[in-house]
Amino acid sequence: MKKSMQMDHLTLGVCYYPEHWPESMWAEDLDRMLAAGITVCRVAEFAWSKFEKTEGVFTFDFFDRFLDLAEEKGMKVIFCTPTATPPAWLTEKYPEVLNAFPDGTLVRHGMRCHCNHTSPVFLRLCARVVEEIAAHYGKHPAIIGWQIDNEINCETNLYHSESDSLAFREYLKRKFGTLEKLNQAMGTVFWNQEYTSWDEIFVARPTLADSPNPHLLLEQKKFISESAIAFFKLQADILKKYRKPGDFITTNGMFGHLDYLELNRQALDFITYDSYPNFAYSMGTTNANASAAGKLKDRSSGLSLSRVRSVSPNFGIMEQQSGGGGWQTRLTQPAPLPGQLRLWAYQSIAHGADFISFFRWRTCTVGTEIYWNGILPWDNRDSRQLGEVKRLQNELQGLSGLTGGKYKAKVAVGYHYQSEWDGEGDVFHGPLSGPSVMNWFYACQISHTPMDLLCLDRELTLEALQGYELLVLPHIALLPDSLCELLEAYAAQGGRVIFGARTGFKDEFGRCPMRPTPGAAARLVGGTVREYTLVPEDRPASITLFGEELPMPLLHEVLEETDGEVLARYHGAYYDGSPAVLRKRTGKGEALYFGGAFSEEAAFALLRYAGLTEACGDDLLLPPEIEYAPREKDENTFRFLLNYTGKPQPFLCKKPFTDLLTGELHSGEAVLPPFGVMVLGE
Numbered sequence: 001m002k003k004s005m006q007m008d009h010l011t012l013g014v015c016y017y018p019e020h021w022p023e024s025m026w027a028e029d030l031d032r033m034l035a036a037g038i039t040v041c042r043v044a045e046f047a048w049s050k051f052e053k054t055e056g057v058f059t060f061d062f063f064d065r066f067l068d069l070a071e072e073k074g075m076k077v078i079f080c081t082p083t084a085t086p087p088a089w090l091t092e093k094y095p096e097v098l099n100a101f102p103d104g105t106l107v108r109h110g111m112r113c114h115c116n117h118t119s120p121v122f123l124r125l126c127a128r129v130v131e132e133i134a135a136h137y138g139k140h141p142a143i144i145g146w147q148i149d150n151e152i153n154c155e156t157n158l159y160h161s162e163s164d165s166l167a168f169r170e171y172l173k174r175k176f177g178t179l180e181k182l183n184q185a186m187g188t189v190f191w192n193q194e195y196t197s198w199d200e201i202f203v204a205r206p207t208l209a210d211s212p213n214p215h216l217l218l219e220q221k222k223f224i225s226e227s228a229i230a231f232f233k234l235q236a237d238i239l240k241k242y243r244k245p246g247d248f249i250t251t252n253g254m255f256g257h258l259d260y261l262e263l264n265r266q267a268l269d270f271i272t273y274d275s276y277p278n279f280a281y282s283m284g285t286t287n288a289n290a291s292a293a294g295k296l297k298d299r300s301s302g303l304s305l306s307r308v309r310s311v312s313p314n315f316g317i318m319e320q321q322s323g324g325g326g327w328q329t330r331l332t333q334p335a336p337l338p339g340q341l342r343l344w345a346y347q348s349i350a351h352g353a354d355f356i357s358f359f360r361w362r363t364c365t366v367g368t369e370i371y372w373n374g375i376l377p378w379d380n381r382d383s384r385q386l387g388e389v390k391r392l393q394n395e396l397q398g399l400s401g402l403t404g405g406k407y408k409a410k411v412a413v414g415y416h417y418q419s420e421w422d423g424e425g426d427v428f429h430g431p432l433s434g435p436s437v438m439n440w441f442y443a444c445q446i447s448h449t450p451m452d453l454l455c456l457d458r459e460l461t462l463e464a465l466q467g468y469e470l471l472v473l474p475h476i477a478l479l480p481d482s483l484c485e486l487l488e489a490y491a492a493q494g495g496r497v498i499f500g501a502r503t504g505f506k507d508e509f510g511r512c513p514m515r516p517t518p519g520a521a522a523r524l525v526g527g528t529v530r531e532y533t534l535v536p537e538d539r540p541a542s543i544t545l546f547g548e549e550l551p552m553p554l555l556h557e558v559l560e561e562t563d564g565e566v567l568a569r570y571h572g573a574y575y576d577g578s579p580a581v582l583r584k585r586t587g588k589g590e591a592l593y594f595g596g597a598f599s600e601e602a603a604f605a606l607l608r609y610a611g612l613t614e615a616c617g618d619d620l621l622l623p624p625e626i627e628y629a630p631r632e633k634d635e636n637t638f639r640f641l642l643n644y645t646g647k648p649q650p651f652l653c654k655k656p657f658t659d660l661l662t663g664e665l666h667s668g669e670a671v672l673p674p675f676g677v678m679v680l681g682e
């Protein structure tokens, strides 16, 4: 369920670790933050031992002193539950709480996120520490909200402990009831994998060729999501008993094997995200290549922000990278260039954020992250980053009317958790999605076509779809039949749907039912898939669509029309001349079936076909280097223009606009400076 953060003004925050610094520094730190416009601190997410240094003995004085000081200074606080870093006494005494590697070796204390989310002991001890914290601090006036855990499923999203296997069996019993039904659903007849007792079932253990039963592996990922949600719900239910009215409950980041809409539905008020666009510049990676992501670099982070927006249309950034760096051992990144901290803050705001909190106030002097640079360096002197935060603070005054405004897109690209999880273990459809989605994002970015990601959630409504003129469902292998009915209604009322290859060829367990692909969508597109093949380099084939020759990478489906029309055929390969793209009109709209992965060129061609490029064309003429992102609030459009390059970018205002950040008027020719941002209003 979509749920938004509700702020009354755009707010700046910072991640602060009182436990990392002498107490004598706190007051000055808070003063310096406030002077820079930072009015919220997030604290305590790794501080379990400050509350429970030894088992069952709770102390609160440390954060009492911090919260009282914050209150005195006028600093607001987001308080965290510390369950991502259980103390050494806990994991030594109760090793069953630890996560394990697939071979059963326990993941030991010394890093973070080393526990499972299923062991009854861990759940009990987490519930207890959260209850103690919430009961003690819940009414503190400085607190405005709660973060549960930290980046769940980040360090790993797979769990292999004994308690996971025990809980997985219970999950399967609840879901299937009998072993017979389980065996049927999991296709265990293949290679003689039938289970004769629940005790024979484990979360995936090492197998030859790292290829466990794919249906059970998919089920395991659904179970991981369910366990994480239950872990959050356990904590959220406690926090709800003690929080003050209006204080929110959230968590940070978006990671694998977790259905965030379901998480929102069951436990949170909204989600926040941790934005690290500098990962695009990681040293020694392949980001410099010619892929769409490689070309967009930090601009490609907008795709992740679109995904956040699909869960919480207005969200917060709980951590925004403010320096370069990484760990002692990995995640090497150069320092962000002057202007990029400010640019990235606006990138998030443009995409729907109303709260930006920086990671972190000051670089830590100890531990794995001594190179993960904060706003201030170890030596505590003022930095250029602090200067950029101060500039932001001043500029945000001009955007006071924006808070709660919504990013406005006419194109949505759908995603589907179960299809993604299945695709991780299926090289015949999984690898199509990443490039296709990124190519659509690229084409939308370059052609100034605002784009949303849309979760194909079980509560998706026709009304939600009707907000879009074009819906792209790239490779939704496990497309539910019920969704096809909704899509049919959407098309009948004038919507346009484009499906990509491998749509709907699997059922909810990842089995291939004996019916033509794309399953229930076949009626909508007026045809079926006769056969498919991966495309080896020495057997390329292209298509001609709308008069343009387009590459078709990775996989081809040879189509056959029923009552649809053929829009494109293959050239080359043994299926030369066969249909590659179909279209069928339905009511006032239509559906297309595209029998391959989407190249950038194909995405551009289809956007042009839909007449959706240059959304700002009546007002502005922009070069491809500038991102255009509109947010709307009460009849007002806030047009964000973002320049991710180190070069000035000239553009044209077709009518007069005011840059709300500076009050400057622009009409006719204008220039967006290197790493520059403007927010144009009438």
Ligand code: GAL
Pocket: 150, 151, 154, 274, 319, 359, 369, 372
């Ligand atoms: C985030 C995490 C922070 C810190 C940061 C930099 O993923 O939540 O605790 O580790 O990355 O590595």
